[in-house]
Amino acid sequence: MPDTDNQPLPTIAILGGTGAEGSGLALRWARAGYDIIIGSRQQEKAERVTAELNEKLGEDLIRGMENPAAARAASIAVLTVPYSAHRATLESVRDEVQGKILIDVTVPLKPPKVSVVSLPEGRTAAEEAQAFLGEGVRVVSAFQNVSAVHLKDPDHPIDCDVLVTGDDPAARQVAIDLADAADARGVDAGPLANAIVAEGLTALIIGINKRYKVRGAGIRITGID
Amino acid sequence: MPDTDNQPLPTIAILGGTGAEGSGLALRWARAGYDIIIGSRQQEKAERVTAELNEKLGEDLIRGMENPAAARAASIAVLTVPYSAHRATLESVRDEVQGKILIDVTVPLKPPKVSVVSLPEGRTAAEEAQAFLGEGVRVVSAFQNVSAVHLKDPDHPIDCDVLVTGDDPAARQVAIDLADAADARGVDAGPLANAIVAEGLTALIIGINKRYKVRGAGIRITGID
Numbered sequence: 001m002p003d004t005d006n007q008p009l010p011t012i013a014i015l016g017g018t019g020a021e022g023s024g025l026a027l028r029w030a031r032a033g034y035d036i037i038i039g040s041r042q043q044e045k046a047e048r049v050t051a052e053l054n055e056k057l058g059e060d061l062i063r064g065m066e067n068p069a070a071a072r073a074a075s076i077a078v079l080t081v082p083y084s085a086h087r088a089t090l091e092s093v094r095d096e097v098q099g100k101i102l103i104d105v106t107v108p109l110k111p112p113k114v115s116v117v118s119l120p121e122g123r124t125a126a127e128e129a130q131a132f133l134g135e136g137v138r139v140v141s142a143f144q145n146v147s148a149v150h151l152k153d154p155d156h157p158i159d160c161d162v163l164v165t166g167d168d169p170a171a172r173q174v175a176i177d178l179a180d181a182a183d184a185r186g187v188d189a190g191p192l193a194n195a196i197v198a199e200g201l202t203a204l205i206i207g208i209n210k211r212y213k214v215r216g217a218g219i220r221i222t223g224i225d
Numbered sequence: 226m227p228d229t230d231n232q233p234l235p236t237i238a239i240l241g242g243t244g245a246e247g248s249g250l251a252l253r254w255a256r257a258g259y260d261i262i263i264g265s266r267q268q269e270k271a272e273r274v275t276a277e278l279n280e281k282l283g284e285d286l287i288r289g290m291e292n293p294a295a296a297r298a299a300s301i302a303v304l305t306v307p308y309s310a311h312r313a314t315l316e317s318v319r320d321e322v323q324g325k326i327l328i329d330v331t332v333p334l335k336p337p338k339v340s341v342v343s344l345p346e347g348r349t350a351a352e353e354a355q356a357f358l359g360e361g362v363r364v365v366s367a368f369q370n371v372s373a374v375h376l377k378d379p380d381h382p383i384d385c386d387v388l389v390t391g392d393d394p395a396a397r398q399v400a401i402d403l404a405d406a407a408d409a410r411g412v413d414a415g416p417l418a419n420a421i422v423a424e425g426l427t428a429l430i431i432g433i434n435k436r437y438k439v440r441g442a443g444i445r446i447t448g449i450d
Contacts, residue, residue, distance in 0.1 A: 115415055116418050188433070189429050189433065190340055190433075190436070191341055194341060194425070196344075196421065196425050197342060197426055200422040200425065203419065207414065208449060217448040218447040220445040221442055222384040222385060222443040223372075223442040
């Protein structure tokens, strides 16, 4: 956990945060004391979802903005969009995230075969983001495997680890702290080339949910406690 | 577990079974009642390792043979070789495994960077095996993530699931039963295209072992009990 005694927690923009995964993270991080901005392509949608989340929180803790404004106002951007919107969203915030950390939650699923691992042209969504944004942005890959259903219920325990990959160890630590703040456990899984495992696991988990007739399968790394 | 009341358990050839992973599986499966043959490139080496394993077991349960003879005598072949020997070993048993199940345990690690996921030309070792052997062989991918150190100690609990992938559901079930017989838990993870996750996880786990200063990290699928 970050040291909350000496400095305010950073501002986080959740781009595409009106979806289930982003909203769940927003709720948990706002509750943990982070300054959260929900980003959306449309101001109106950002505000509508923000109002719903603030009602759940019982306090006006979260703000809503268009994606570029949200990214500009934050020091950390978290990208939670369907893969079909990945490139366009990155284009819309490319300038705003320079010098910052971008945590990519995107999974390159290929509908309708969403339970089969599909590799995008750039190998992983996260590596595509890093290549597109350039070296001025520290891209971290995380949070692909946590059940959105469980995230959105702030009292539901998260029985799932967050595999964190990225080429900058300090940026990985930021994401590990954010996993802890969401009541999950962040695990340092090495360089961004390893993002392929977490992105691929989402397809596996979707298939396992179907095959085992459950809703919230997840993963745990064993042997490191 | 297979139904042991009505039929004898199948004969399993562990190709490259003189290594740590193969030997550990041999010990556990022999103890569970399977007829086990250790395969090696050299008859002498197969016999030497077989003698050591039988001594551990206290009974002469395991036989040693050259890889092609082992594959010919078995109904299931399990491939536990370093990736550098993958293609040559497949070539040596191509005819012998036709009509059978081949369980590929190979991980395409790229020394010296063994903690970074590396994709081979054919995407995964398992898919390369399937492409090379043809449709007459049912290739299943499994057992990449179980610690060899734990496997070789037959009384050590295995706190790790075995992600089983393959395009034939009945063949996947055979591997799931074999995971159970080794005191691990087999999880049906879908088609062979999903083998990329289990093969990639090995590099992640090697890195996690180093980073967290442990020896036997593993993975578990949560939420399916």
